[in-house]
Amino acid sequence: MTAIQISNVEKRYESLQALGGVSLTIEEGEFFGLLGPNGAGKTTLISIIAGLIRADAGSVKIHGHDVVTDFRAARRKLGVVPQELVFDPFFTVRETLRLQSGYFGLPNNDKWIDEVMENLDLTRKADTNMRALSGGMKRRVLVAQALVHKPPVIVLDEPTAGVDVELRQTLWKFISRLNREGHTVVLTTHYLEEAQAMCKRVAMLRGGKVVALDTMSQLIRRISGSQLVLHMSNGALPEDLNHLMSHPPEGNKYSLRINEYAEVEKILARLRESGASIDEMQLQQADLEDVFLQIMEGAEIA
Numbered sequence: 001m002t003a004i005q006i007s008n009v010e011k012r013y014e015s016l017q018a019l020g021g022v023s024l025t026i027e028e029g030e031f032f033g034l035l036g037p038n039g040a041g042k043t044t045l046i047s048i049i050a051g052l053i054r055a056d057a058g059s060v061k062i063h064g065h066d067v068v069t070d071f072r073a074a075r076r077k078l079g080v081v082p083q084e085l086v087f088d089p090f091f092t093v094r095e096t097l098r099l100q101s102g103y104f105g106l107p108n109n110d111k112w113i114d115e116v117m118e119n120l121d122l123t124r125k126a127d128t129n130m131r132a133l134s135g136g137m138k139r140r141v142l143v144a145q146a147l148v149h150k151p152p153v154i155v156l157d158e159p160t161a162g163v164d165v166e167l168r169q170t171l172w173k174f175i176s177r178l179n180r181e182g183h184t185v186v187l188t189t190h191y192l193e194e195a196q197a198m199c200k201r202v203a204m205l206r207g208g209k210v211v212a213l214d215t216m217s218q219l220i221r222r223i224s225g226s227q228l229v230l231h232m233s234n235g236a237l238p239e240d241l242n243h244l245m246s247h248p249p250e251g252n253k254y255s256l257r258i259n260e261y262a263e264v265e266k267i268l269a270r271l272r273e274s275g276a277s278i279d280e281m282q283l284q285q286a287d288l289e290d291v292f293l294q295i296m297e298g299a300e301i302a
Contacts, residue, residue: 003028003153003184009058011044018044020208031179033199034188040205042188046157050080062153079146083158085138089131093122093141097148104149116144119174136163153184196288204295212295219291227284228256228264235276
């Protein structure tokens with residue numbers, strides 16, 4: 001079954017085209033990454049999925065339920081963790097989660113609430129007022145609120161922004177468990193190492209359009225190749241090798257993009273010919289950050 005079907009979604013704010021015909025299909029049980037720079041349209045798309053704003057054109061369905069014409073059923077299938085720390089300062093953690101359960105018609109949900117709090121390390125804060133919590137603890141409560149009705153589709157919008165390592169590990173352990181149990185997870189994050197570790201498939205947005213869509217392994221294999229990292233003791237990189245640089249040099253450190261191991265010997269031969277000396281050399285597998293930078297510089301492969 002398709003978890004989320006996004007078809008030709010457009011959204012404009014006066015002169016700004018926030019989304020320009022986005023189409024995506026996210027299958028049930030996927031761990032899917034939605035990536036892009038600030039202003040790419042990620043939060044706008046999530047807001048449309050959640051029913052917070054309406055698209056100017058196109059449609060979104062969650063488990064077959066249109067988010068506009070069948071919004072009640074669509075909302076029950078979805079749990080969203082927003083970027084912003086939004087909370088009611090007059091309730092304790094447990095009261096907040098009970099209230100959230102009530103919105104979904106779940107009056108006797110304490111067993112699951114207790115399990116969620118335990119997995120997010122909130123049990124000891126259950127009777128603490130929300131305004132007395134640290135920022136990291138408030139974010140844990142936001143995650144708990146999104147999960148309180150056991151939604152089959154979970155959207156995490158920058159869930160670990162500004163939080164400590166402990167929360168990240170706790171959150172990913174629990175979310176990974178839910179994904180293994182069949183929940184669909186959609187993640188937006190600027191921590192690309194998290195996306196690379198967790199997501200099986202990725203869509204990248206730029207300027208409100210999808211510019212890359214593939215599995216994580218295929219993106220890395222097709223886009224970046226490998227990185228040859230050179231630390232030079234004297235001399236500089238010959239100008240005819242500048243086109244291989246994946247990003248500007250850092251002092252005497254140069255990172256060159258290569259697609260085949262045979263290219264390494266050619267590069268070393270050119271360096272010897274120019275009289276440059278190498279202190280250290282590393283051959284690194286490309287990662288998602290390399291892919292992301294190349295695509296945002298203009299290489300469209302969707």
